[in-house]
Structure formats: C-alpha cells, structure tokens
Amino acid sequence: MNRLEVELLGKKLKNPIIPASGTFGFGYEFAEYYDINILGSIALKGTTLHPRYGNPLPRVAECKSGMINAIGLQNPGADQVISTELVKLKKAYRDKAIINIGGHSFNDYIDTAKKFNGISNIWAVELNISCPNVEGGGMAFGTNPLIIKELTSAVKRVITNPLIVKLSPNVTSIQDMAIAAEEGGADAISLINTLVGMRIDLKTGKPIISVKSGGYSGVGVFPIAIRMIYAVSSCVKIPVIGMGGISNAREVLEAMYAGAHAVMIGTQNLIDPYACQSIINELPDVMDQLSIRNIRDIIRRSI
Amino acid sequence: MKNVFLTVKENRPLTNDFYKMVLEGECSGHTAGMFVNIKLQDFTLRRPFGIADADNHSITLLYKVVGLGTKYMTTLQNGVIIDVLTCLGNGFNLGKASKPLLIGGGTGIAPLFKLAKELKSKYPNIILGFRTHEDVCMIHEFSEFGNVHVTTDDGSYGYKGNVLSYLKSTGIVYDYYYACGPLVMLKNLTSIDKNGELSLESRMGCGFGACMGCSIKTKSGYKRVCKEGPVFNASEVIFDEQT
Numbered sequence: 001m002n003r004l005e006v007e008l009l010g011k012k013l014k015n016p017i018i019p020a021s022g023t024f025g026f027g028y029e030f031a032e033y034y035d036i037n038i039l040g041s042i043a044l045k046g047t048t049l050h051p052r053y054g055n056p057l058p059r060v061a062e063c064k065s066g067m068i069n070a071i072g073l074q075n076p077g078a079d080q081v082i083s084t085e086l087v088k089l090k091k092a093y094r095d096k097a098i099i100n101i102g103g104h105s106f107n108d109y110i111d112t113a114k115k116f117n118g119i120s121n122i123w124a125v126e127l128n129i130s131c132p133n134v135e136g137g138g139m140a141f142g143t144n145p146l147i148i149k150e151l152t153s154a155v156k157r158v159i160t161n162p163l164i165v166k167l168s169p170n171v172t173s174i175q176d177m178a179i180a181a182e183e184g185g186a187d188a189i190s191l192i193n194t195l196v197g198m199r200i201d202l203k204t205g206k207p208i209i210s211v212k213s214g215g216y217s218g219v220g221v222f223p224i225a226i227r228m229i230y231a232v233s234s235c236v237k238i239p240v241i242g243m244g245g246i247s248n249a250r251e252v253l254e255a256m257y258a259g260a261h262a263v264m265i266g267t268q269n270l271i272d273p274y275a276c277q278s279i280i281n282e283l284p285d286v287m288d289q290l291s292i293r294n295i296r297d298i299i300r301r302s303i
Numbered sequence: 304m305k306n307v308f309l310t311v312k313e314n315r316p317l318t319n320d321f322y323k324m325v326l327e328g329e330c331s332g333h334t335a336g337m338f339v340n341i342k343l344q345d346f347t348l349r350r351p352f353g354i355a356d357a358d359n360h361s362i363t364l365l366y367k368v369v370g371l372g373t374k375y376m377t378t379l380q381n382g383v384i385i386d387v388l389t390c391l392g393n394g395f396n397l398g399k400a401s402k403p404l405l406i407g408g409g410t411g412i413a414p415l416f417k418l419a420k421e422l423k424s425k426y427p428n429i430i431l432g433f434r435t436h437e438d439v440c441m442i443h444e445f446s447e448f449g450n451v452h453v454t455t456d457d458g459s460y461g462y463k464g465n466v467l468s469y470l471k472s473t474g475i476v477y478d479y480y481y482a483c484g485p486l487v488m489l490k491n492l493t494s495i496d497k498n499g500e501l502s503l504e505s506r507m508g509c510g511f512g513a514c515m516g517c518s519i520k521t522k523s524g525y526k527r528v529c530k531e532g533p534v535f536n537a538s539e540v541i542f543d544e545q546t
Contacts, residue, residue: 025513029530033304045515053518053525056543060508060516062348062372069508074515074525218347270509271342271349273388274306 003294004283006040008239008262009162009187011123013040016252016295017280020243020266021046021100021126021166022071026085030269031092034277040262042097043190044081044089046128049103049112051077061199061208066218066245067267068197070209073102073131078115086121096123098164102131109155117160124161127152127186130168130193131215142168142193145180152184162187164241169221169228170196178232189232190241190264192225218267221245226258233259234303247275249282256295257302304511305332305390309362311383314376317440320368321410322377325361326387333357335418336394336502336534339364340510342386346372349388351510353414353483353502353533362389365413365441391510392533395481396500403427404477404499405449406466406492408484409434412441414502414533418481419448426450428475432466432484435459467491482537490542497538503528 004015019027021043030036054074061068075081081099089097099122103109109127116122129142129151141147148165156163165181167174169192178189194215199208207213225244233240242260246252247268255263268275283295292298309326316322333354339362340349350372356363368374379385395418403422407415412431419429427449433439436459445451453461454469462469466488480499482492489501505528508516512530519528520541526532 022515023509023513025515029512053520054515057517057519058506059518060348060506060514062346065347067347067508069514069516071515074518076524267347270514271347272306273304273509273511273513 003287004280006262006296006299008241009124013262014038015040015280015283016256016260016262017276018043018098018241018262018264019269019276020264021098021128023266023269026081026089027097028088028092030273033273036093037095038280039276041095041123042093043126043264044085044097044099045075046073046100046102046131047075047078047081047112048073048101049078049108051075051080056210058208058210059214061214063197063199063216063218063220065220066216067270068199068209068214068216069194070211070214072211078112082115082119086119090121093121096121098122098124098126100126100128100166102128106151106154109151110158113155114158122161124164125155125159126164126166126190127155128166128193130166139168139170142177143171145176148177148180149184152181152186156185164188164190166193167191167232168193169224169244174228175231175235178236182236182238186238188239188241189236190243191232192221192228192244195221195224217245219245219247222251226254229255229260230258230302233300249279249286252279252283253286253290253292253298256298257300259300259303261299304388305329306386306388308384309387311379311381311385312361313381314379316377317365318438321438321440322366322368324364324366324376324379326364326385327361330357330362330389331359332390333362334394335397335421336414337390337392338414338510338533340388340391340507343372343375346375348508349510350376351391351507351529355413355416356420357417363416365410365416367410388510392529393531395502395534397421399500400427400477400479400481401425402476402478404475404480405429406470406480406482406484408432408466408488409438411482411484411488411502411504414483415481416441416445419445423448428452428477430454430466430469430475432469432488433460467495471495480537486542489540493537493540493542499537500534501537501540502534503532503540505529505533
C-alpha cells in the first residue's frame, strides 16, 4: 500500500508532487540530477503553436521572498515539442506528462491543444490562461469569466485528454473564474499562477525586467495560494491542483487540507533542483508526525 | 552539475570592491569557463560566478560587490559552510588556439585566470582592462602564465583606453581569442574579429537550464547562457540592438 498515492482525473499518481510548468523544462534534463520517475507527474514547459523566443533580457528579478519572471513563453513550438522534446522525455520518463499550452487567440489554443491528441506520453492538457508575460491571450483571457467559459469549452470539444484550466490570481473573485472554467467543461483546475509584480533598479531608476512587470512567485505567495485553493475548492466539484510558493512537505499537506488533490512545485525547483525529490522523501515523516496514514485522506480536510 | 557544501577558506578584498573567495570541499570536475551557483542565506535566488581557479579540493572566485547579495558575501567568515551547485556550463574550448589571446574587461578577468593557467605552455597574450588604477589587480598572478597588457579607461595605469582600442593600436599576434567582459565590449570585439569565443554574463533564475531566464539569440536559435553557455563562439552570438 503506497500511502502517498492519490488519484487525479482517473489516473493514479505515486504521490501528489508535480513540478509546475515553466520550472522543469521538458523534464528530461532533470533526469541528469535524479530519477524523475519518482514524481507524481510532470507539467511541461508552456507550449505555443509556433516557436517563441520570449521576452528580451533581463527576464528575472529577485525579491525578498520570491522572484519575478517574464520569460514570455519561450518554447520551440508544438511541432518541435512533439518531434524532439517529448521523444527525449520518453527516454527519461516512463509515465505520461501534462502538456501546458499557451496562446494569443482561441484558434491558437485550439490548434495547439489538438496536436497533443493521441500523443503517447501526454495524459492531460493544462490550459494556461494566466500567463502575465504575453500580450493578448494569456492572462487577458484568464481574468474574464465569459472568455474562460467559452475558451475552456472550445478547447474541451477538440481534445481527447482531460483538461486542466490554470487560473490567475490577478482577479477580484477567483471563485467566479473557477466556476466559469467548470461550466466550460474543465476536468480540473490548477492554481495559482504568478501574481503580477515589479522591481525597480535604484541605480538606473528603471524596472529591472525588460518588459517592466512580470509574474511574482516563490515562498511569499504561499498564503495567497492557500486562500485561493481553499476558496475554489469550496465552490467547484472538479478537483483542484494547488500551487504557489510550496517549498516543503508541510506546505504540501497544508495545500491538500485546503482542497488540493495534488500539488505543483514551481519556483523551489529553480533554487533547489532536487526540491521535488526532497519533498517526496520528506512527506512520510511529516505525515507520521501528524498521524496521517494515507495522504489522500487529508484532501479537503479544512473545508 | 553537483550540489555540494563548501567551506569558506579565504575571503578578502583585492581592491575596494573586488574580492577573492576560496572555497574548499568536493570541487572536482571543473574546466576553465565553468561556473558555480551559490545559495546565500536569506536570498531567494542563487548567485552565479565564473570560477577563477579550481582543483579537486578547492574553488577560487573573484567577485565584485554589485548589490546586496555580493555585499553579504563579503561578510562570510572562514569556516562558514555554503550550499553550492558546481560544474555548471560548458567551459572554454582549449584546443582552438596555437597563439591564444585572452581579453578580460573588469570582472570579466575572473574566468580567464584558470584559462590562462591551462594555456601556460602557449604563453598567451593577456589584455586586462580596468576603469582606473584602483581597480587593477591580479596582474602579478596572470603574469605567471602569459604576457600581460593592462589598460585603464583613464590612463592611470598602463595603456589609456579600453582593451579594444589597445588591441587595434598594437600588433599583438594571435590566431584565436577568449574574451569575457561587459556585453558592449564583447559586441564591439566581434565587429573587429569573430575568430574566438565569448564568456557571457547574465541574470539567471536557476543557473542549470530549467527556467529560460537567461536565453540569448544565436545564429542557431536561442540558447541558454547557463546551459549551452556561458561560452559561445563569437560568430554565433546575436547581440541585441540596445547593447
């Protein structure tokens, strides 16, 4: 009996730990550091229909309790992801992964998502409507419930894999966005993406990030994430994948108490490449301390 | 890449704001041009530094105080243990030159030191550029491995001007160069001659290829300074217009 096992969208995961999109590349490079087959699943780098270079440098700025990034969805485009990146992933990772897709228009999202139908090492699509770092689409879509519902439903119609909608915290009512995704036919919700933030260089007097603002993430956003995971888990029936500043096993449990069926680890992977492995190893001891036998028993405990 | 815990054995200023730090522990696997990424207590992101020297048991860094992180580094006492990712990046291609030229500007001299040491048998020409005499350092150390030429912007030490005007005004004979320094220096160097390689500096998120925070444009697509670099062929790099 594996006490870390959870079920998500009909799939059994060895444990609830999933590296978050954008912090783990296409997975295989982390296989140089540890056996990535220990992971619950992997959310791959945000992929768009066409290749994207992303934003000019600097793309990252440090903060006291986190970082700002404005990568701008750098990726080689869906076709090359399928022909190269996923082939490399397959050699390093026996299980299936989650493809994360971004876009500027409904058609971008639809055409990109469709390409991953029938791809043997993809089991779910995560719809990124919350990236603050692309013009048009991205967060502009994810902050409007009418668009969320329509886009979710348009993508859901053309794909064969389960659909996870990734929500932005940069909204007045996260519940309204979650309900819109659920009504549009989302199979699950993941949250939170980054919060829009800015740092200014006191020497130059200008914003550090080339495109001025970017997405703030890291340990500083954890309480915001917990509150939003809790709020969304309280108002939708579909499962929630929690993320936002999680950096250790205790915080994994906290996110699951708040309603998360699984969690994603983001910024911590960039600080400690072994973060996911350490958290997985740490979980049983922390569960013992709290007299938790099976991790799936604590999902939604606080609601 | 390796994640190791290293002990500070030396940490002292060479000039007003340029420091030498020696770390001891499991340090094997470094070649000239690689870098390490250091975790500092109370700072979120690691700090990347090109290695100035390394053997199996120690690493030498030369770092400039530019912000809160490097300022904090100056306070680390001997015996302090720090979390370091080592053996990052690709390193210089040592076999390319029979008459090597090393060009370092400012903090860019750091990764050239181990390179100079390894090219000692070819007795390279080494041009080191500084703003002013107060910044000049490591001349004696570099002189053990090659013919050192020093420039300062204000002429207070050595040649008055920058490393490129010096290179143009003298007849240094070389067949391949290795350069590290400010982007504008590297860009102007490649407009004179593309037969060499450049070690680039960048703000990084992770330092090991995961975040795409340091990608640059090259003739064969975008490349990560931390993973495919930090050393690139001079003919490959596409410099931004604003550089």
